[in-house]
Amino acid sequence: MRRNARMDAGELRGRRVRLQALWASAPLFIALLLIILIGLTTAWLVHENRRQNELVVHTFTVINEANRWELNSASATAQQRGYMLTRDPAFLGHFRNSIDAMTPSVERLVRLTADNGAQHRRAREIQALAQARVRELWRVQSLIESDDRQAAMAAVAVARVQNATLRDRLNEFRATEVQLLNQRQARAASSGRWVLVLVITGLATATVLAVGVIQALRRTLGQVRESNALVTAANETLEARVRERTAELVEANEELQRFAYIVSHDLRAPLVNVMGFTAELSESLGTLTRFAEARAADGSDALPGEVRRAIGEDLPEAIGFINASSAKMDRLIKAILNLARAGRRTLTPEPTSLDWLVAGVVATLKHQIDSAGARVEVGSLPTIEADRVMLDQIFANLIENAVKYRRANVAPVIRVEGELAGPVATIRVIDNGRGIAPADQGRVFELFRRAGAQDQPGEGLGLAHVRALVRRLGGGIALASTPGVGSIFTVTLPRHPPMEERLHERQP
Structure with missing residues (x-):
């Protein structure tokens, strides 16, 4: 009793130490969660900063495209005027290059503003004016080519008014883009500052966490060692008690x-x-x-x-x-x-082919099988290392019961099959007999228990003997049965005898 009390006290103390260590670690867990939260927030801000920077670059691209179109338009106008005054073919070539670049440029401007509804509408207006400007330039050029200088000069005067309207639209468009650029630059700068703040906070928190972990580890390590010592002592005491109880049970069984x-x-x-x-x-x-x-x-x-x-x-x-x-x-x-003899009998494990053993059992029971008009089918069975005499008794009892407890006017069909799965062999004895009611299936392995109609000789000891033999071999037996359909007895046995049986056999 005192030893049990000491062990219980040691277990309680070990639990208390573990709970104290858990509570002491709570701030560290909180700090760790804070670092994780800071990391996730920083990752989101970095992503947002990158997105804002991409928007800034996009705005610069839109402004540059508008400037490029205006530059090409001014260049086309200047080159056309130079050609009109000097008739130099070089001016004509530059004019054509500039005017050819104007249409793709304004089309790119329209595509770039697709994400902004208001700017996209302004870009569409600019595109319409730009197309009219291109047509007017080509009309002036055709007048110049036809040497109608007076008409060309009049057309140039009209084009100045048209160009002024287009310039106003471009300036309004650029002003809006510049305003949008300023907003996006401000947001990008703000997210960048927050990223810096969170990185610094995360580093500071990580530093505090590292210091806390070191302190907690130093404080907890001693408690853990003490707890381990208590648990080890308790385990040793428990193992001693288990050995004592096992010896007592073995002695009582003997x-x-x-x-x-x-x-x-x-x-x-x-x-x-x-x-x-x-x-x-x-x-x-x-x-x-x-x-x-x-x-x-x-x-x-x-x-x-x-x-x-x-x-x-x-x-x-x-x-x-x-x-x-x-x-x-x-x-x-x-x-x-x-x-009693089965329990006291010394096991003699030896490699045994269950194919050969079950065939021998069937040959021994041939008279009973033939008298009942039964058919026994033996599938492929594994080879295991076990006591051959006990195996013979197990399967003789199961097959004899399957022949004995058959259904009236139904020829018994008994099948023995099995397989090997790792260290365990599984053998099933399947019959089409009368079956066992669910209420009786848990009792048929007990001493002096019989199920169903008592029209066959017996004392209710066969299945109890089978279960005792199977357990002695380190295995188990299970039953699945349906009345009026048949039964399946499943025997599981180790492929090799348990280690304690091997050691017992080696002892003189």
Whole structure:
């Protein structure tokens, strides 16, 4: 009790230390979450800053495109005037280059402003005026080419008014873009400042976190070491208790097996006496029966009715009951002795082909199988290392039960199949018999338990014996059954015997 109290106190103290360490670490977790939040916010601001810078570059591109169109327009006008005054072909070439660049330039301006509804409408107006300006330049050029100098000079005067309107629209367009540029530059600068602030804050927080982590680690390390020492001591104590309990259970199990063996052996002595005296009573009854028959045959004094009834009915019936009960008791004692011997028997693991073993079981039960008109199908089965005698008993019981508990007027079909999955072998015995009701499926593996109609001889020990053998081999057995359809007994066994059995076998 004191040792248990010490272990419980140590466990409580270890839990308390772990809770204290957790609470001490709470500020560090908060700081870490703050750094994560700062990092996410910084990433968003960096993205926003980059987007604003891209918008600034885009605005510069729009302004440059407007300036380029105006430059080309002014160049075309100047080159046309020079050609009109000097008739120098060089002016004509430059004029054509400038006027050819005007239309693509204004088209680019329209495309660049597609993201801004108001500016896009202004760009469309500028495009219409620019197209009219290009047409007017070509009209003036055609007048110059036709040597109509007076008409050309008049057209140039009209074009100045048209050009002034276009220039006003361009100036209004550029002013709006400059205003938009200033706004975007301000937002880009603001996001850049916030990025700088958050980076500095993050660095400061990371520094504080690093210092806090170092301090917390120093403070917690000692607590963790103390807690580990307490847990190690508790584990060692627990392992010692488990070993003690295991030894006690092994000893109790061995004592129970010895008790069952001794009791069963001692029960056989009086049972043999009862069976012997019953045999003598049977012989005496035969003598009495012959005596009564002789008296009746020679006409001697007839026996009283009670005596004749006792000799002919009561005594044979009583002796029959005694024989049946003695035979049942004898079978029960033998079954208990078999269970006790199975528990005490030293295992002899050896490589065993279950194909070969089940085929041998089927050959041994051939008479019963043929009498029932049954068919046994054996699939591909694995090879395992286990006690061959116990394996033989397991599958003999299962196949014999499948033959015995068949459905009326239905030929039994029994299939044995299995596979190997890693260290575990699974074998299934499948039948089309009468099946087992769900309420009885959990009890059929218990001692002296039988399910369904009691129309077959048995004491309810077969499946209990099978489960004991399977467990002794380190495996398990499960049942899935549907009444009127059949049953599936699934046996799982280790591919190799458990380590403790190997060690036991190596000991002298």
